[in-house]
Amino acid sequence: MYEQKTIAIAHIKEHATTYVFMIILFLTGITFGAFIVNSMHFVQKQDLFFYLERFFGEFVTENSINRLEILKGSFLYHVKYLLLIFILGLSVIGLPIVWILLFLKGLVVGFTVGFLVNQLGIKGFLIASLSIAPQNLFIIPVYLIAGSLSMIFSISLINKLFSRKISQQVFRPFGQYMVIFGILLIISFFAASVEAFVSNGAMQSFIKAYYSPSK
Numbered sequence: 001m002y003e004q005k006t007i008a009i010a011h012i013k014e015h016a017t018t019y020v021f022m023i024i025l026f027l028t029g030i031t032f033g034a035f036i037v038n039s040m041h042f043v044q045k046q047d048l049f050f051y052l053e054r055f056f057g058e059f060v061t062e063n064s065i066n067r068l069e070i071l072k073g074s075f076l077y078h079v080k081y082l083l084l085i086f087i088l089g090l091s092v093i094g095l096p097i098v099w100i101l102l103f104l105k106g107l108v109v110g111f112t113v114g115f116l117v118n119q120l121g122i123k124g125f126l127i128a129s130l131s132i133a134p135q136n137l138f139i140i141p142v143y144l145i146a147g148s149l150s151m152i153f154s155i156s157l158i159n160k161l162f163s164r165k166i167s168q169q170v171f172r173p174f175g176q177y178m179v180i181f182g183i184l185l186i187i188s189f190f191a192a193s194v195e196a197f198v199s200n201g202a203m204q205s206f207i208k209a210y211y212s213p214s215k
Helices: 002-014 016-039 042-061 067-091 095-120 122-131 133-163 168-210
Strands: none
Touching: 002 016, 016 095, 016 133, 042 095, 067 095, 067 133, 067 168, 095 122, 095 133, 122 133, 122 168, 133 168
16 A cells, blocks of 8 residues: 555656646636636526526426436446547547547536526525535546546657557556556546435525525
């Protein structure tokens, strides 16, 4: 355990620039998403809010939430996203797409939270805290690590291709690459479980209270 911890720390120190770059890229996406909300016209916001209210109305009228379906859908989404990042890391030329995926993930989070807060104020912030934050506390680090590892592996592969040092030197990093992505998939399943069994129930309870006649 101590040896693995030491290896992990050494890896982070060696590739700190890559991890910092991915974090900045993701935060830039969040900022850009929030900027889009602020730049929207009043009519556009009203149209989008109309659909949001319809969603809230349908959400609270449901007697029960099919949590297993939510778990399945959420986990499959994470599997597809991580598998795409994994493959792009192997493709060498797919690195820019990995950057775009991380940026878009940040943009979606920034836009969603920004729009809820812009339209509903403190209640929007609470809805975002209940419905978006719990699972993203786990899944955002997963995507950041996945994107960083994809970038590291891709650059390493490019270096080996140009130096013509393929063969056995590639197999060990590839094995480690696969193992870490396997661990990330397990964490993503936990994040999907949080979304299905925690976030949705909490959001439904809050929205029911928000839409009650007394409010």
